[in-house]
Amino acid sequence: MTSTCSECGALKIAKEEPNLVVPVTTSWTLARLQQLAKSNEPPNDSETAFLRAVIPNTAARLTCLEDEISQLKERLELLETERAEVTNYHSSNAAILSPLRRMPSELIAEIFSWSLPTADEMRGPDVKKSPWVLAQVGSRWRKISLSTPSLWTLVQVWGEDIDDSMIKLVRKQVKRARARKLKIHFYAAEDGDSAVQLELFDFLSERCAEWEELSVQLTPALVPRLGALRGRLPSLQRLWIQWDKEENHVGDDPIRCFETASSLVDVGMQCESGPFTSVPLATYQLTSYRLQGPWEMHQRVLEMAPNVVEAQIVTSSLPEAGGTILDLLHLRRLYVSQPKVLDFIRAPASLDELGFWWDTPESVVDCLDHFSPVPVQSYSDCIPEVYPTPVPRQRS
Numbered sequence: 200m201t202s203t204c205s206e207c208g209a210l211k212i213a214k215e216e217p218n219l220v221v222p223v224t225t226s227w228t229l230a231r232l233q234q235l236a237k238s239n240e241p242p243n244d245s246e247t248a249f250l251r252a253v254i255p256n257t258a259a260r261l262t263c264l265e266d267e268i269s270q271l272k273e274r275l276e277l278l279e280t281e282r283a284e285v286t287n288y289h290s291s292n293a294a295i296l297s298p299l300r301r302m303p304s305e306l307i308a309e310i311f312s313w314s315l316p317t318a319d320e321m322r323g324p325d326v327k328k329s330p331w332v333l334a335q336v337g338s339r340w341r342k343i344s345l346s347t348p349s350l351w352t353l354v355q356v357w358g359e360d361i362d363d364s365m366i367k368l369v370r371k372q373v374k375r376a377r378a379r380k381l382k383i384h385f386y387a388a389e390d391g392d393s394a395v396q397l398e399l400f401d402f403l404s405e406r407c408a409e410w411e412e413l414s415v416q417l418t419p420a421l422v423p424r425l426g427a428l429r430g431r432l433p434s435l436q437r438l439w440i441q442w443d444k445e446e447n448h449v450g451d452d453p454i455r456c457f458e459t460a461s462s463l464v465d466v467g468m469q470c471e472s473g474p475f476t477s478v479p480l481a482t483y484q485l486t487s488y489r490l491q492g493p494w495e496m497h498q499r500v501l502e503m504a505p506n507v508v509e510a511q512i513v514t515s516s517l518p519e520a521g522g523t524i525l526d527l528l529h530l531r532r533l534y535v536s537q538p539k540v541l542d543f544i545r546a547p548a549s550l551d552e553l554g555f556w557w558d559t560p561e562s563v564v565d566c567l568d569h570f571s572p573v574p575v576q577s578y579s580d581c582i583p584e585v586y587p588t589p590v591p592r593q594r595s
Contacts, residue, residue, distance in 0.1 A: 307340075308347040315350065318384055318414075323356045324368035351376040352411075354403065358388030358396045358418070358443075366399050373406060380411030380434055387418040389443050400424055407431050414439040422454060429456040436462050439489075440478060441469040453477035466500075467511075468492060486529075494518050494540070501525045512536065518543045 228249070235242055242250060314329040325331065330351060333344040344350055351372050356365065373381070383403055387396050400421060407428050413435060415425065438457060457463060458479040466485055468478065470492035482503040490497055491513040498518070501507065502525060509532040517539050527533075530546045534554040541555075 304339075304343050304346075307343050308350075311344060311347065311350055315353070318353065318355055321355055323360050323365055324354075324372055326368070345375060348375065348377045348379040352379050353382045353384070355384035355386075356399065357386045358391035358416075361391060361395045361399055363395070366395065366402070369399060370402065373403070378409065381406060381409050382412040382414075383410050384412075384414040386414075386416035387421045387443060388416070389418045389420075393418070393420050397421070397424060404428060404431075408433060410435050412437040416441050416443050418443050426452070426454050426456055430459050432456060432460040432463075434462055435460045437465040438463060439467040439469075453479055455479055457481065466490075468496075470496065489513075498523060498525065501527065505529070508532070510534070512540055514540070 231246065232250075234240075235246070311330065311333055314333070316328055321328070326335075330344055333350070334341040354369060354372060354376075356369065381403075385400060385403065387400070396418075397420060401424065404424065404427075408431055410432060411434050413432075414437075415421075417425065417440065435457075438460075454477070458481055460481050461484070463481050464484055465487040466480060467489035468491070470490075480500060480503075482500060484506065485504040486506055486508045488500065488504060488507050488509070489511040490500065494514045494516045497512050497514060501510070502523070505526065506529050507527055508529055510527065510530060511534045513536040515536075517537055522543055524543055524545050526545045528545075528547055530544075531550060532552045532554075533544070533546065533550060534552075535541060536556050538555045
């Protein structure tokens with residue numbers, strides 16, 4: 200027999216059960232059966248007759264139950280299949296009404312920009328990360344990501360990772376960035392393949408007029424290529440320079456490409472020990488200065504950078520007594536690794552922030568007694584990260 204569900208109209212299966220006749224038993228009979236079940240005692244003749252009458256009935260009932268369970272399982276499979284189909288259909292229809300479909304492309308592009316990894320979270324183009332992965336999620340996302348050049352402007356590579364496949368990805372990325380200002384983070388490595396590194400740098404140099412930011416790790420092989428960019432960096436605003444191996448950062452010829460970079464306002468260099476290849480800069484317009492190196496380097500640059508607003512002076516050497524006083528009359532934020540350096544800086548009547556390292560509180564008090572810019576609005580016992588852009592350290 201069949202009937203319909205009052206809720207959804209589905210068919211219900213009704214099965215007539217067999218007529219099971221079980222002999223009437225007394226409480227004594229039930230107790231006796233339980234006693235026999237818990238022992239190895241054989242039943243007597245009357246008990247045997249009783250059991251032989253019961254067993255066929257229970258066997259028939261079990262057969263009936265097995266058939267019913269089998270039918271229910273088949274019915275359950277059909278219902279689960281239908282549920283999956285209806286769920287997919289429901290989700291598909293609900294997705295059509297999703298507000299995301301009506302979200303302006305400009306807003307989606309803005310959301311995409313917040314998904315981009317920072318420079319210290321990447322070593323090179325990665326098709327499993329943003330922005331590459333955005334172009335793999337539906338036609339609309341692909342169209343938006345490919346039509347938003349700003350998503351593709353950060354190009355970061357490490358020399359030891361460069362191979363033909365990476366070069367292809369970088370070429371594709373630069374093409375997608377189109378005429379946007381590029382942020383080039385190129386960390387050459389002497390332990391890598393010099394030929395492929397120079398090939399990729401030469402390709403990027405074809406767009407050097409569009410470089411807005413350059414963070415570069417130099418090798419002796421790369422220095423001439425960089426020097427050849429003199430007069431070709433009109434858009435460069437931020438610069439960071441470090442060397443792959445410190446023992447190789449001495450050169451006979453200066454790197455002169457940056458002294459004609461007329462838009463340069465933010466400069467940082469790392470030279471922790473020894474002499475450093477001369478890097479003349481277009482200094483007059485500098486507003487942000489970060490350098491780790493000998494005091495002589497700081498003095499040489501800052502003497503020609505009167506408009507610096509923020510300076511980070513990290514040095515292990517101290518100025519000589521009676522040395523030149525640096526006039527930094529636009530300075531607002533100053534960070535030094537050696538408090539004694541404050542004796543050689545003339546700053547405005549007040550600073551927004553002053554940060555330094557110290558060995559003892561007494562050494563700080565002694566230096567501040569001779570430092571003119573008071574009051575200082577805030578003090579700090581540390582120096583912000585010296586690098587102007589996140590620069591990952593070399594792999595061990």
